[in-house]
């Protein structure tokens with residue numbers, strides 16, 4: 001087993017312990033999200049010859065602040081991650097790099113401020129998790145049902161795609177982006193056709209009634 005993988009059960013255990021007392025669990029940032037972000041991050045980190053030990057800790061602890069009911073949660077997550085890393089005996093010289101990447105992963109930090117590869121990878125892998133089949137499910141659940149139109153969702157997705165910081169992330173996320181984009185494009189077309197049919201029917205009704 002590659003040495004960094006020893007942190008997966010350790011950090012999972014800490015994460016589970018943290019969630020038990022967290023005041024406001026965010027369902028879309030739970031362990032399944034963390035695991036998916038980790039798979040993408042591990043791939044990207046390997047491509048960029050990064051330190052997987054830094055990467056795994058960055059990913060596993062990046063959303064702690066989300067479960068405190070905070071939308072802007074990068075800095076809070078970093079603050080909550082520090083004592084956990086110290087407690088589990090994570091290499092102390094790597095802790096500041098982990099905390100920097102976690103602290104800068106939400107949308108309030110501009111891309112230029114994400115200078116380390118870990119900050120860039122985490123940001124991109126987090127965005128890629130909103131693509132693919134899971135992305136379809138998340139966008140239906142959180143945006144479509146709350147009144148956003150397919151066109152608005154497509155615009156959001158395009159912004160996410162354009163905001164990816166690494167060319168490698170575009171390669172890794174391309175297929176998943178196509179899946180979610182195609183789904184909402186189809187939905188948009190269907191809705192447009194439906195609206196057009198309705199309008200035509202209304203016009204015919206008015207003509208029949210002589211108005």
Ligand SMILES: [Fe+2]
Pocket residue numbers: 062063066073105106126
């Ligand atoms: Fe986050």
Ligand SMILES: [Fe+2]
Pocket residue numbers: 029033037062063126
């Ligand atoms: Fe996340």
